[in-house]
Amino acid sequence: MNQPALSGKRILVTQADVFMGPDLCTVLAEHGADVIADTQAMHSPHAPAAALAQAGDIDALVINLAVPAPTSLATEASDAEWNDTFAALVHPLHRLVRAALPAMIARRSGKILLMGSASALRGMKRASTYSAARGAQLSYIQSVGVEVAPHQVQVNAIAQNFVENPTYFPPEVQANPKFQQRLAREVPLGRLVGAREDAAFAAYLCSDAAHCFVGQVFPVCGGWVAR
Amino acid sequence: MNQPALSGKRILVTQADVFMGPDLCTVLAEHGADVIADTQAMHSPHAPAAALAQAGDIDALVINLAVPAPTSLATEASDAEWNDTFAALVHPLHRLVRAALPAMIARRSGKILLMGSASALRGMKRASTYSAARGAQLSYIQSVGVEVAPHQVQVNAIAQNFVENPTYFPPEVQANPKFQQRLAREVPLGRLVGAREDAAFAAYLCSDAAHCFVGQVFPVCGGWVAR
Amino acid sequence: MNQPALSGKRILVTQADVFMGPDLCTVLAEHGADVIADTQAMHSPHAPAAALAQAGDIDALVINLAVPAPTSLATEASDAEWNDTFAALVHPLHRLVRAALPAMIARRSGKILLMGSASALRGMKRASTYSAARGAQLSYIQSVGVEVAPHQVQVNAIAQNFVENPTYFPPEVQANPKFQQRLAREVPLGRLVGAREDAAFAAYLCSDAAHCFVGQVFPVCGGWVAR
Amino acid sequence: MNQPALSGKRILVTQADVFMGPDLCTVLAEHGADVIADTQAMHSPHAPAAALAQAGDIDALVINLAVPAPTSLATEASDAEWNDTFAALVHPLHRLVRAALPAMIARRSGKILLMGSASALRGMKRASTYSAARGAQLSYIQSVGVEVAPHQVQVNAIAQNFVENPTYFPPEVQANPKFQQRLAREVPLGRLVGAREDAAFAAYLCSDAAHCFVGQVFPVCGGWVAR
Numbered sequence: 001m002n003q004p005a006l007s008g009k010r011i012l013v014t015q016a017d018v019f020m021g022p023d024l025c026t027v028l029a030e031h032g033a034d035v036i037a038d039t040q041a042m043h044s045p046h047a048p049a050a051a052l053a054q055a056g057d058i059d060a061l062v063i064n065l066a067v068p069a070p071t072s073l074a075t076e077a078s079d080a081e082w083n084d085t086f087a088a089l090v091h092p093l094h095r096l097v098r099a100a101l102p103a104m105i106a107r108r109s110g111k112i113l114l115m116g117s118a119s120a121l122r123g124m125k126r127a128s129t130y131s132a133a134r135g136a137q138l139s140y141i142q143s144v145g146v147e148v149a150p151h152q153v154q155v156n157a158i159a160q161n162f163v164e165n166p167t168y169f170p171p172e173v174q175a176n177p178k179f180q181q182r183l184a185r186e187v188p189l190g191r192l193v194g195a196r197e198d199a200a201f202a203a204y205l206c207s208d209a210a211h212c213f214v215g216q217v218f219p220v221c222g223g224w225v226a227r
Numbered sequence: 228m229n230q231p232a233l234s235g236k237r238i239l240v241t242q243a244d245v246f247m248g249p250d251l252c253t254v255l256a257e258h259g260a261d262v263i264a265d266t267q268a269m270h271s272p273h274a275p276a277a278a279l280a281q282a283g284d285i286d287a288l289v290i291n292l293a294v295p296a297p298t299s300l301a302t303e304a305s306d307a308e309w310n311d312t313f314a315a316l317v318h319p320l321h322r323l324v325r326a327a328l329p330a331m332i333a334r335r336s337g338k339i340l341l342m343g344s345a346s347a348l349r350g351m352k353r354a355s356t357y358s359a360a361r362g363a364q365l366s367y368i369q370s371v372g373v374e375v376a377p378h379q380v381q382v383n384a385i386a387q388n389f390v391e392n393p394t395y396f397p398p399e400v401q402a403n404p405k406f407q408q409r410l411a412r413e414v415p416l417g418r419l420v421g422a423r424e425d426a427a428f429a430a431y432l433c434s435d436a437a438h439c440f441v442g443q444v445f446p447v448c449g450g451w452v453a454r
Numbered sequence: 455m456n457q458p459a460l461s462g463k464r465i466l467v468t469q470a471d472v473f474m475g476p477d478l479c480t481v482l483a484e485h486g487a488d489v490i491a492d493t494q495a496m497h498s499p500h501a502p503a504a505a506l507a508q509a510g511d512i513d514a515l516v517i518n519l520a521v522p523a524p525t526s527l528a529t530e531a532s533d534a535e536w537n538d539t540f541a542a543l544v545h546p547l548h549r550l551v552r553a554a555l556p557a558m559i560a561r562r563s564g565k566i567l568l569m570g571s572a573s574a575l576r577g578m579k580r581a582s583t584y585s586a587a588r589g590a591q592l593s594y595i596q597s598v599g600v601e602v603a604p605h606q607v608q609v610n611a612i613a614q615n616f617v618e619n620p621t622y623f624p625p626e627v628q629a630n631p632k633f634q635q636r637l638a639r640e641v642p643l644g645r646l647v648g649a650r651e652d653a654a655f656a657a658y659l660c661s662d663a664a665h666c667f668v669g670q671v672f673p674v675c676g677g678w679v680a681r
Numbered sequence: 682m683n684q685p686a687l688s689g690k691r692i693l694v695t696q697a698d699v700f701m702g703p704d705l706c707t708v709l710a711e712h713g714a715d716v717i718a719d720t721q722a723m724h725s726p727h728a729p730a731a732a733l734a735q736a737g738d739i740d741a742l743v744i745n746l747a748v749p750a751p752t753s754l755a756t757e758a759s760d761a762e763w764n765d766t767f768a769a770l771v772h773p774l775h776r777l778v779r780a781a782l783p784a785m786i787a788r789r790s791g792k793i794l795l796m797g798s799a800s801a802l803r804g805m806k807r808a809s810t811y812s813a814a815r816g817a818q819l820s821y822i823q824s825v826g827v828e829v830a831p832h833q834v835q836v837n838a839i840a841q842n843f844v845e846n847p848t849y850f851p852p853e854v855q856a857n858p859k860f861q862q863r864l865a866r867e868v869p870l871g872r873l874v875g876a877r878e879d880a881a882f883a884a885y886l887c888s889d890a891a892h893c894f895v896g897q898v899f900p901v902c903g904g905w906v907a908r
Contacts, residue, residue: 045306073374074321074324074325074328074370074371074374074375075325075328075329075332076325077321077325079272079318079322082318082321083318086313086317086363090313090359090363091306091309091310093359094301094304094309094355094356094359095306097301098301098302098303098304101301101302102302105302119366119370120362120366121366121680121908122369122680123369123370123371123372123373123374123441123442123642123677123680124370124373125370125373125374126374127370127374128321128324128367128370128371128374129321129367130370131366131367131369131370132317132320132321132363132364132366132367132370133363134366135347135362135363135364135365135366135367136313136317136359136360136362136363136366137359137362138362138366139346139347139348139358139359139361139362139363139365140355140356140358140359140362142349142350142358142907143301143346143350143351143352143354143355143357143358143359144301144350144355145350145869145904146350146351146352146869146904147300147301147350147352147353147354147355148301149869149870149871149904150871185639188577188826188827188830188895188896189830189893189895190830190831193893194893197890197892197893198893200890201890204885204890209878209881209882209885211878212870212874212875212878212879212901212903213901213904214350214869214870214903214904215350215869215904215907216900216904216907216908217907217908218899219897220893220894222893222895223577223826223827223830223894223895223896223897226575226576226577226823226896226897226898227802227897227898227908348681348907349907350869350904350907369680372642372677373642373677376642376643376644376677377644412866415599415600415603415668415669415804416603416666416668417603417604420666421666424663424665424666425666427663428663431658431663436651436654436655436658438651439643439647439648439651439652439674439676440674440677441642441643441676441677442642442677442680443673443677443680443681444680444681445672446670447666447667449666449668450599450600450603450667450668450669450670450804453596453669453670453671453802453803453804454575454670454671454681499760527828528775528778528779528782528824528825528828528829529779529782529783529786530779531775531779533726533772533776536772536775537772540767540771544767544813544817545760545763545764547813548755548758548763548809548810548813549760551755552755552756552757552758555755555756556756559756573820573824574816574820575820576823577823577824577825577826577827577828577895577896578824578827579824579827579828580828581824581828582775582821582824582825582828583775583821584824585820585821585823585824586771586774586775586817586818586820586821586824587817588820589801589816589817589818589819589820589821590767590771590813590814590816590817590820591813591816592816592820593800593801593802593812593813593815593816593817593819594809594810594812594813594816596803596804596812597755597800597804597805597806597808597809597811597812597813598755598804598809599804600804600805600806601754601755601804601806601807601808601809602755668804669804
């Protein structure tokens, strides 16, 4: 127990400057990881493979993809909104996983963790485009997880909501009394999950302690969904 | 109880010649519905709105979208495969719902039922692209269902697997002894769900008896998933 | 489609005078069933087998068990409260199923439907005793359903909440403004599910149309839980 | 990160000599905890409160309850089997939680972790009695978790299956070729989860890092269930 849990692990974090990126990098490093903080946008079809190539050998890939969540009604959601959301959240996921897996499979070791969303697990108003994209992510992870488990590679997801982060809960949202009421009413925890709490769980899921998890979706949302 | 449950209901079924389409049309009509069987491909961005416009006033929209399921590994899945699958299953869903909702909301009545897939609920090997697309569908339905419930419009989904249909379980697959063993091993029902059983449940969910369901996902898969 | 769906079916409803009992009996009969409305209390170890014996041959058993839900905190729940709740909801379930199955298995046909509760699927304050008992019910049904499916016997459950019934939502509760606010806030449907809507779904699950469902839990709760 | 995660924590483990008990005690201690290993049987109504009283102040309670799982069919399960299983797994749970909570609520800090079972989440043949008891456990935890979250007390559960332990998977079972085939077929991980892997996750859920989890059920079963 004297070694930090991620000592000697090279971990690539995507879009390291947005969403959970900064806290992930800090907390993973505190657990001993050698963090490669990639800040490229991931929209371009070639960015995912390039990010992996630049990172070199890695032990874990933390897929952190974010986009300001559209809040249009389903009747108003434009094709552009739809396409942009999938271009930001969904298409890069498959390209990142496709680029990362071969080396992991070859050496029979590796972990991929998606920072996904619980909005895929429970319906919300004005969130249909976003929920759809986040739903694609979780179901993808479940199937890839089962597929690569025999190669000793673990692919899992956190499904978060009501976690402190600058993309979805910037200070002005947190300060809004209406938001505070919503939090008290809808989130059994009674507060936002701290960014560092979420990142610490991500660190656990990147460590050797998590060899046993296969294509699993872990809600981190203060009890907003239970399973 | 003397009237058939769908008597007087105009129901639009998309891609009525593939997947569950033929059985849906037959069974919905047997329950008294006036079925509009649309056989257009839904890839084109304009097809969904056109199908709705051609159908005129409808009481229910049954979204039946299918594509031969890719069986590549996650490491092999090409961008073309990915894009084609989403173009067939995901993007038309949002366009169909967007086109159908305004009239339903205006008259405070209407039902949308997606013929979705349980492959979004449980991981499977060589199914990552398909699972991702089907996952987008279910999470989208959950959020739209919650959003439009106050307008007395019901949006729900069947999440099927191991249901008899020519797209995924053609006779040659059903006849394959390996498939029969898989069925015996993985599906507690011990047989494929009949196409007419699935369509009868769809008919129930299109009827006035189903006013109480909101953004709900109903597995129809012979016990392959339980919830 | 000319025959009512339950024509010729003998269906035993337990505790037919409480909870969903009266509406179940009415609606099942409207669908053509020959309803045996048993009004015995089910606490006694011998009551379940006696009820089955008195009913004679049946096609379906609808297990309707209710008890006023305790509202104590977990710190206050007495052993007496705990034991009484399990005596009312849990122990009779296993005795009823055990008594009903042999004849169904012998003739390779039969259905058992539990009127269960969604309180087992999502945490609620001041509901721990009740949730525990309702959770035992649902998990039991899942396993028995899988076990007896090869015998052509179907065992399933409705997991209801926010369904109109005199046991849990008597008129004075429904008239309470605080309850109405809670309904608006927590239940996407925006109203209680009607007792007849719930009973109609139960009728569907007792009909031959439902041969394909195995150990499945169907939420009926106005969107309070989605899966 | 220099301090072990459970340094200074007093943790009571029940039935410390069976099921996950020995590995829990070892691993929790390796993480720095001061472990109170209680080996009393928990059937007696007074044992739970006595165990808590003897333990004195604790930071966490790990509820480890086990009984050889009955394998009778639902048609054969005797009242004695049913009552014994609930007496071993269910009734002590509520008594342990009731005894542990007041002190935790008073000092606004504490964790309760149930070592539950995934057999409550997915149906299995010849497991109805056991599934029912395990289902009561999980639903109870969900509701208590929500209830006590405002007091800064966290109550959660692991839902395990296919985890190495002497109670359910003794060496002779593991050595059985039929069991090995079942493992290969049904468990995506392709092996039993190690007892130490499971215990390490329990240690995480007892640490301050897990303040954010509320009434949550975490499957640990090698992918046998995904959510």
